[in-house]
Amino acid sequence: xxxxxxxxxxxxxxxxxxxxxxxxxxxxxxxxxxxxxxxxxxxxxxxxxxxxxxxxxxxxxxxxxxxxxxxxxxxxxxxxxxxxxxxxxxxxxxxxxxxxxxxxxxxxx
Amino acid sequence: xxxxxxxxxxxxxxxxxxxxxxxxxxxxxxxxxxxxxxxxxxxxxxxxxxxxxxxxxxxxxxxxxxxxxxxxxxxxxxxxxxxxxxxxxxxxxxxxxxxxxxxxxxxxxxxxxxx
Numbered sequence: 661x662x663x664x665x666x667x668x669x670x671x672x673x674x675x676x677x678x679x680x681x682x683x684x685x686x687x688x689x690x691x692x693x694x695x696x697x698x699x700x701x702x703x704x705x706x707x708x709x710x711x712x713x714x715x716x717x718x719x720x721x722x723x724x725x726x727x728x729x730x731x732x733x734x735x736x737x738x739x740x741x742x743x744x745x746x747x748x749x750x751x752x753x754x755x756x757x758x759x760x761x762x763x764x765x766x767x768x769x
Numbered sequence: 770x771x772x773x774x775x776x777x778x779x780x781x782x783x784x785x786x787x788x789x790x791x792x793x794x795x796x797x798x799x800x801x802x803x804x805x806x807x808x809x810x811x812x813x814x815x816x817x818x819x820x821x822x823x824x825x826x827x828x829x830x831x832x833x834x835x836x837x838x839x840x841x842x843x844x845x846x847x848x849x850x851x852x853x854x855x856x857x858x859x860x861x862x863x864x865x866x867x868x869x870x871x872x873x874x875x876x877x878x879x880x881x882x883x884x
Contacts, residue, residue, distance in 0.1 A: 664811065693872060702859060702875035703812070747811070755865075756827070757873065759811030 662686045664760035666748050671766045672738055680733045680746050680763045688753025694722050694733045695747040697762065703747055707733070735765075743767045772796065773876035775860050781882045782850050790845045790879050792860030800863045801843040802873065803827075803835060805856040812859065818843055819865070850883045857881075 663685045672678040684692070691710040695703040709715055709724035709731060721734040733746055745762040752758055773794045782788050794801065799820045804812040814827030818837040832854060834846045843862075847854055857880050861873040 691870070693870075702877050704875070705870075705872040708870040708872060749812075756814060756817070757812075759813070761809055761811045 662752065662758045664748055664750060664758055666760040666763045668761070669764045669766065671768060674738055674740060674767055674769050676738050677734065677736050678738060678765065680765065682731045682748035682760060684729050684750045686750045686752045686758055689726060690751040690753070690755060692724055692731050693749045693751070693757065695749065697745045697747055738767050740767050740769070773860055773862055773874060775876040775879050777879060778877070779880040781884065784851055784883055785849050788847045788850055788881070790858055790881070792843045792845070792876055793841050794862045795841065796862060796864070796874065797840060798862035798864045799840070800865050801837065802861040803843070803845045804859045804861065805829065806859060807856050815845065852883045855881060855883045
C-alpha cells in the first residue's frame with residue numbers, strides 16, 4: 661500500500677527554527693510537494709522536490725532523500741502567521757498525489 | 770473570477786438527497802480534481818479529469834460522479850447522500866502542459882454535512 665507519515669502536531673517558539681519530517685512509501689515517485697493550510701482555508705503550494713537535496717525559498721527550505729523515502733520542511737525565523745498545518749504529498753507512478761494527514765504547527769510567542 | 774471558485778460554501782443536506790457541488794476555474798488548466806478532507810486523514814482523491822471530456826476514479830469514488838463537459842467546469846454529484854459523506858470537499862486544478870512543477874491549485878472548499 662501507499663503511505664505518507666508526518667507527525668500530527670508540533671509546537672515551536674516565535675523566531676525559532678522548526679523541522680517537519682515526512683516519510684513515504686509509494687508506488688513510484690514523481691516528485692514531493694509541501695503545502696501550507698491555515699485553519700478553514702484551502703491548501704497553498706510551498707515547495708517541490710524531485711531530485712535529492714535542499715531547495716531553499718526564503719524562510720522555507722525543503723529537503724529530499726529518495727533512497728530513504730524521506731523529506732523535511734524547514735521553517736526559519738518563525739512568525740505567528742506560520743501557525744498552520746503543513747501537508748506532505750508524493751506524486752506516484754500514476755501522476756496522482758498521495759497526501760499525508762498533515763502536521764499542525766503551533767507557534768507560541 | 771480569479772483562480773478556482775466552489776459553490777456552495779457550506780451545505781446541510783438530508784440523507785438520501787441528491788447534491789451537486791460546483792467548481793469553476795479560469796486558469797485554463799487541463800487537469801481538475803475533487804478531494805475530500807476529513808479530520809486525521811490526508812486529502813483523498815475522489816475523481817479527476819486530465820482533460821475536458823475525460824474523467825477517472827480516484828481512491829474513494831463510490832457514491833460520487835463527475836463530468837467534464839468543458840475546460841472550466843468540473844461538478845461533483847452525490848446521487849443519494851449518506852452521513853459518511855459529511856466532509857470538506859476541495860476542488861483543484863493543474864496545468865500538466867507547463868512542464869514545471871505542475872502543482873495543484875485549490876478552491877476554497879465546500880463544507881458538507883449530511884444528516
